[in-house]
Amino acid sequence: MKSQDPDQQKTDRALHWQVLSLPVGLRSAVVKxxxxxxxxxLPDFSEKGFTLTFINHKGDLRIKPGLQPExxxxxxxxxxxLMSVAGRPMVFRSAGAISFTALVLFxxxxxxxxxxxxxxxxVKIDQMLEEESNIITCRLGRRQLxxxxxxxIALPEKRQHLLNMQNCALGLLEYFLCNRHRSLLxxxxxxxxxxxxxxxxxxxxxxxxxxxxxxxxxxxDSILKKTYTSYHRLNFLFKSIHGxxxxxxxxxxxxxxxxxxxxxxxxxxxxxxxxxxxSSISNYILAFKKVxxxxxxxxxxxxxxxx
Numbered sequence: 001m002k003s004q005d006p007d008q009q010k011t012d013r014a015l016h017w018q019v020l021s022l023p024v025g026l027r028s029a030v031v032k033x034x035x036x037x038x039x040x041x042l043p044d045f046s047e048k049g050f051t052l053t054f055i056n057h058k059g060d061l062r063i064k065p066g067l068q069p070e071x072x073x074x075x076x077x078x079x080x081x082l083m084s085v086a087g088r089p090m091v092f093r094s095a096g097a098i099s100f101t102a103l104v105l106f107x108x109x110x111x112x113x114x115x116x117x118x119x120x121x122x123v124k125i126d127q128m129l130e131e132e133s134n135i136i137t138c139r140l141g142r143r144q145l146x147x148x149x150x151x152x153i154a155l156p157e158k159r160q161h162l163l164n165m166q167n168c169a170l171g172l173l174e175y176f177l178c179n180r181h182r183s184l185l186x187x188x189x190x191x192x193x194x195x196x197x198x199x200x201x202x203x204x205x206x207x208x209x210x211x212x213x214x215x216x217x218x219x220x221d222s223i224l225k226k227t228y229t230s231y232h233r234l235n236f237l238f239k240s241i242h243g244x245x246x247x248x249x250x251x252x253x254x255x256x257x258x259x260x261x262x263x264x265x266x267x268x269x270x271x272x273x274x275x276x277x278x279s280s281i282s283n284y285i286l287a288f289k290k291v292x293x294x295x296x297x298x299x300x301x302x303x304x305x306x307x
Contacts, residue, residue: 017043022166029104032152038094049086049108054148054172059098064091065135079140081176138179147171213253214276255291262300269296
């Protein structure tokens with residue numbers, strides 16, 4: 001018998017879902033593969049309900065909703081949640097090599113009715129169920145991507161693994177429903193800053209700044225590299241939470257610290273400037289005046305006159 005080409009074997013493995021029944025009453029299908037070419041359709045659960053698909057990938061991924069020729073493939077960015085009516089075809093394709101992970105939850109219609117009956121705060125989610133012709137999407141945050149990764153680290157073979165996967169899957173389901181619920185209420189789920197991921201990121205950055213802001217090698221770039229966040233995103237978050245850019249936040253931390261040091265009257269203005277991370281005394285003076293509308297020298301004289 002002619003042996004199969006290794007690359008073809010690698011491609012074929014990516015075309016098979018592993019279907020699992022979760023203890024909570026949902027069914028799931030998972031796939032995690034690196035392949036030379038992807039051509040993968042959603043599994044057909046052949047029942048009335050909805051499929052909620054969470055994907056992440058590295059490579060050029062395209063999604064085709066439906067099999068009709070007029071339906072065009074759309075490019076997909078990494079980290080997506082997609083909800084559609086069960087049985088509606090959806091195909092994931094790539095033109096070249098791709099690393100692809102996906103978790104599909106099949107949610108029976110009766111399960112959703114039970115969920116809504118026990119969670120009246122999500123009553124407007126009914127509107128989502130009426131959009132049967134659409135694919136509803138949401139972006140996954142860092143925590144959701146971590147849940148997706150955790151669910152697929154080791155595909156469950158034992159019951160305790162299955163329970164761990166179920167917990168991750170339910171966390172993703174809750175995130176999607178909350179995200180959609182906020183959207184239906186007119187709250188932008190992307191730009192509003194009260195979700196767990198954004199607040200966690202802000203606290204992480206604040207802690208990092210508090211520890212290193214006095215270092216002369218400390219820069220905003222060092223924060224971006226540590227958190228894998230864009231400058232514009234971080235600025236947006238800081239403006240939303242603190243009413244200022246991240247650079248202004250760091251400046252204010254340094255100037256506030258220098259004000260305390262001036263009051264201690266133990267060091268000169270130039271020494272203080274260098275110790276809080278300023279390599280230029282003139283830049284420090286300008287920054288101090290920007291914050292307190294007085295130069296550090298004049299502030300020191302005021303302190304001395306009160307002594």
